[in-house]
Amino acid sequence: MSDASLPLTPALQHQLRDWLQEDLGRGDLSAPALPPGRCRAHWISKASGVFCGGSLLDFLFRVLDPAASVQLLVADGEQVSPGQRLLNLEAEAAALVAAERTALNLVMRLSGIASATARLVADLEGSGVQLADTRKTTPGLRVLEKYAVRCGGGVNHRLGLDDAAMLKENHLAWSGGVEAAIKAVRAASPWPAQVIVEAETEADAIAAVAAGANGVLLDEFRPEALSDLVPRLRQLAMQRSQGGAVVLEASGVQPSELQAYAATGIDLISTSAPVTRSAWLDLSMRFS
Secondary structure, eight states, rough: OOOOOOOOHHHHHHHHHHHHHHTTTTTTTGGSSOOOOOEEEEEESSEEEEEEOOOGHHHHHHHHHHTTEEEEESSSOOEEOOOOEEEEEEEEEEHOOOOOOOHHHHHHHHHHHOOOOOOOOHHTTOOOOOOEEEEEOOTTHHHHHHHHHHHHTTBBOSSSSTOOEEOOOHHHHHTHHHHHHHHHHHHHHHSSSOEEEEEHHHHHHHHHHHHOOOOOESOOOOOOHHHHHHHHHHHHHHHHOOOOOOOEEEOOOOGGGGHHTTTTTEEEESSSHHHTTTTOOOOOEOOO
16 A cells, blocks of 8 residues: 555645536536435446545535535545445435546546556566656646556656656757756756756766756666666765765566566656556446
8 A cells, every 4th residue: 555645735635626516617518307305326446456536525525515524535646456345435415426427537547647657667576676657647637637646656847847856858868968967957947957868879968967966767777787787876976076876767677577677776766657657547437
């Protein structure tokens, strides 16, 4: 089970209300067919995977029925199996039906990401290498999608451009090189910030470490190349004037090659695959 947490910030609460309203529109035309009074329902999983998003449900259902009751039977980050009951619900029948689709859509999407992440993390078990996400997220869903990655056992890279400075090919070209780019960012940053350099060549990787980068993202390197380069970068990091370790990260890695990359001595493997390629986990709501 993951130790990830998801604070229901005012901004997230506002989003959840908007997503409910998107589905409700001018009102649920099916509501008159529903019985008056309170109703009970439950959710089941129709596939194996990692559950994620349950922490959103109490708020979602209470928007439409302040007296709604949500009893979670599994926690976010927990493995589930087909036919397993996930939670019990009690609320006005109209509220349960009106919130059903929005709630299921969010939880199925997030559970799919958590499940895909967990499968990749399992391939790295025992290696000491962590799986990190990227900024390839759905606009408006970044906080939730990155939460799902944590629930699957992965770690978050930058939440946004203000979390750390990642200097890529264009930054290096336009600034005049690795050292100039790092100096420019450090001189102008309004707060202490980590500086990461994306290196596509061995020369750029060595220059980044020598210039004091906190991390180097080694893009599209083959495992055999990294096995030779990684020890040299670590040695160089220990020799530089500011000393200290450097975080070495591989990207552009195919899932089938995770173990080969983990054996090179890197710290992180970053991938967008759990967010961009995962299928939703099939869940269903059943009325009692």
